[in-house]
Amino acid sequence: MKFENVLLGLLARRPYSGYDLRKWLETEGQFVWAKAHHSQIYRKLAQMESDGWVRHEVDSREGRPDAKVYRLTERGHDVLLEWVRSPYEPTSRLQETDFTARLSMAAPLDRDVAIELVRTELAYRRAQIAKNRHRDRSLHYEDPVPGFDQEIDRYVHDSLHLLGAGAMDHWVAWLERTLLRLTHGTDRSD
Structure with a gap:
């Protein structure tokens, strides 16, 4: 952008x-x-x-x-x-400014473009969840450096995964509500 x-x-x-x-x-x-x-x-x-x-x-x-x-x-x-x-290609990073800025301009200027933009983002995020949510996230250690705390490493690794999964779920729910609002003119959660 x-x-x-x-x-x-x-x-x-x-x-x-x-x-x-x-x-x-x-x-x-x-x-x-x-x-x-x-x-x-x-x-x-x-x-x-x-x-x-x-x-x-x-x-x-x-x-x-x-x-x-x-x-x-x-x-x-x-x-x-x-x-x-112009064509929108989602990136692996959540809530990229190209998407949010584009949506903020597309929605009031061309609702059909905004709908397609949200659908593209939503499909990409759902595919990310399907591919990554239940992947093997095991950590393997082999001769770690002295003082490397494996227990805290596992905690932080798992904690960050849960944080990211929650953020992704929240983002997808928001995209679904936004799509509903753009296509039907209302958000049932309002």
């Missing part, structure tokens, strides 16, 4: 100043994108404006510096839709 996709997605919701984009990225955005320096945001906005994806208007502010407020253009909307509709 590219930084401009995040910015285009935000601008699809409403116009933002560079300062407001930075504030969002420092709070909600920290779960979508690594911390972005303000110079990176402004450079990317300038590039996106040069490419015709966004345009700005100057917002005069009494007693404060004027602000450039950026809006998505029709071309920017098209670029955002191209990304949202």
